[in-house]
Amino acid sequence: MIGPCTHSGRTQDGRGTRRTATRRDILAAAEELVLENGLAGLRTKDLVRRAGVSERTVFNHFDSIEDTALTRIEEYLTPLFSGLDVPADTPVAELPTAVRDRVLIRLATPAGLECLTGFVHLAAALAPDSGEILTRHVVLTLTSMGSLASSEVEAEHPQLSLEQQMRLRLYLTNLALGLGLGLARPALHHLPRETLTPLEVKDRIPPAEELVPHIEWAFQQVDAGLPQL
Known part of the structure; x- marks a missing residue:
């Protein structure tokens, strides 16, 4: 069975743990921004707004802003x-x-x-x-x-x-x-x-x-x- 690619969109409420859901939303938002404007479009302020999380939350999950796209x-x-x-x-x-x-x-x-x-x-x-x-x-x-x-x-x-x-x-x-x-x-x-x-x-x-x-x-x-x- 193939995993993450079958769930490429935003995680819906109640699916999985809160941490897993937050991580998935960050990755989905990062992917959207890169597909729209390349790596230059992956800016922290835009990512936190698109994912609906804080900057601190992003960096609790990932080492760098670029790491979100590479993880995806x-x-x-x-x-x-x-x-x-x-x-x-x-x-x-x-x-x-x-x-x-x-x-x-x-x-x-x-x-x-x-x-x-x-x-x-x-x-x-x-x-x-x-x-x-x-x-x-x-x-x-x-x-x-x-x-x-x-x-x-x-x-x-x-x-x-x-x-x-x-x-x-x-x-x-x-x-x-x-x-x-x-x-x-x-x-x-x-x-x-x-x-x-x-x-x-x-x-x-x-x-x-x-x-x-x-x-x-x-x-x-x-x-x-x-x-x-």
Whole structure:
């Protein structure tokens, strides 16, 4: 089951704990501001007004104003590689392809496509003003995703040797990074090099369904190094 991307709007009264609801409202407000005006539009005074919280509350939840947008980026990506539920009876030799296939199935679901859509739109709005920071955060998040998927598989397959665990972890880390490169591929090919406004960028982003083949292409490149377990 995919989590945060299926609840991308503001939290309604009575849903979840107060702290969770407040955090969700801050993230939703931050995303709205960035999508409207890029990172330059994410100012503390506007965020507290849009989220309906105090400045102190924002910084009780997040280390910096930019961290609100980066956290939202992370929440769009992480569910794509977590809770994949690879069957415990999957033969060890088939684990790498089983995880890959589970990710591809996840991407094709409505919730998976919603995650992809949310990520690419928010990343595109952030990129002009914070490309280097965004790239670093995405790479770290993707690396963590690969590690998380590995830990989940290892928990279901305690018979894996240390060598097998290392090979699987390397493959899944590369697979997660491949997802990021697959998403970047159409932008590198089709977006112009001149600076665009957030709204102009949004108009040029292809639907999520058209992004999945690029991810499949990236996974095929990763499969050139498919490990033998």
